Amino acid sequence: MSLTLVLAVNSITLGGLLFLLSAGFSLIFGLMKIPNLTHGSFFMLGAYLAVSLIWRGLDFWVAAIASGFLVAAFGGLIERLLLRRLAGAELAQVLVTLGLSFMVADVCLMVWTGDPIQIDTPRALRGTTSVLGLAFPTYRLAISLIAVIFAAALWALLDRTRLGAMIRAGVDDPAMARVVGIRVSRLFTIVFCLGAWLAGFAGVIGGPILSVYPGLDQEMLPLALVVVILGGSGSLLGSLVGSFVVGFLYNFGQAMFPELAYVVLFLPMLIVLVLRPQGLFGRPAG
């Protein structure tokens, strides 16, 4: 398999993970106007919790879903107990979520030590699968597939269900949504938990590829940030396209310009900001 193809596969895999991470980030940002800087911590925490669950003998997928729920519960607590008090105070929200991310990082360092931990690839997905005469690592294909399924499910949720319609109404005009009787406050909690679940789940299924280590949170957060700025906040399509763009930029950037990988990654974001501040798929602020 040629280098370009390997890079392309890796890019798509990373793009899939980023989509799971940033879809929630984007919804939280779009709906609640909360810059959730703990989102990278959710990703890392999910992976670490799954490590402990797998050590207790749980199956990989069960652990992935369960630690997703643990992270979602944690997210719900943060939203209800802290962020709720700070509605509208952006600076305070930034500080609290940033402070929490430091605390989570330090607790993780204390509990799971500083050594990188590799999560084992689930047995059924080891090895390679050949598609069109080319051999691909099965697990990476599986991640891409999961991302596609989640993208479709999220799209269906947002576009086809009553809950989705309420969320969209909340994103577009929270005040008006309240007036017509939508409980925006409860929506906030649901969306926050959903975002946290997705981030935690993404952390687990990313584990076999990225492994888990201190600093993973600070590495993933800027990527999610770039995705959201590129794609536009609150837009699912934006997150999807942005994730794959970032996936490709990150992998190809690192292979071709190892010293400037971060510049390659952030430059398109800056260009988008200058030319189209609301993001590629975002709507201009009213």
Added chain:
Amino acid sequence: MKRLALAAGLVGLATVPLWVGGTYYVNIASQILIYAVFALAINVLVGYAGLVTLGHAGLFGIAAYAGARLLNGGAGHLAVAAGSLALTLVAAGIFAALALRGTGLGFIMITVALGQIVWGIAYRWISITNGDNGVSIKERPNLLGLSLVAPAHFYWATFAVFLVALASMAIFVASPFGASLRGTRDQPRRMTALGHHVWMIRFLAFLFSGFWSGVAGLLYLYYNQFVSPHMVTLTASAEALLMVISGGTATLLGPTVGAALVVIMKNVASAYIERWNFVLGAIFVTIVIFMPEGLVPGTARLTRWAMAALRPRGAP
């Protein structure tokens, strides 16, 4: 009364090396003043312009890296200072042009991203920044024939810079420009309607803030004689922001008190516990929830409240 307290405070600060006892404490005092300059710089944006930045460690770091590279390239100390501050100003101009595309959340996000770019360059562009190993410099400059190798001498030089920074902030705040900057913070629309160029006012404030961040970065370089990617991390930006917020934004005294608080906490805490980051995060959360206006105004409010409660009520 207020002036007397200020004079006493300044005399106290000026004589730190004489009464504090031990070079360890003198060095901590130097650190506090360096970070106080940095916090004052950030306060221009956070406090007076209402623009919260999480990327200023990038500017702080650019000044230090530029200084280190110039010094190791054989430049004299004056050229080092001029060159690195000029570069920091250019970088601040670029930062401002990009970040001021947004306000509020957009501004914060863009500054985070810009800060991460600087970190990425410091960490990865090894041929320029020597990556994770950082860059060290051999010597501190001589100031008017006074060697700055001794901690006390370095402290006094830092103190002099700090005084200039403080004075420039005081002048800035009292100036018409400072007033118009506060205007853009509180009522950007009215300011536009009154014919002020809001963007330009913010841009100039960003440059002013960038300049003093660069000065602090350069002091930091000379203090440590070493610079590494750790000083440009998001955590570093957040720490500096914490200094401003904990002390009280839009005050002159606040950032200095905040810098002292954070540096002392950091040194004391790290002597007893390993988990400085946890403490930092916990302080962040506590301050935001309980004393949102910062320590200096918060304490003032509590004192006023206590005084009012204690004062005799007068005849019934």
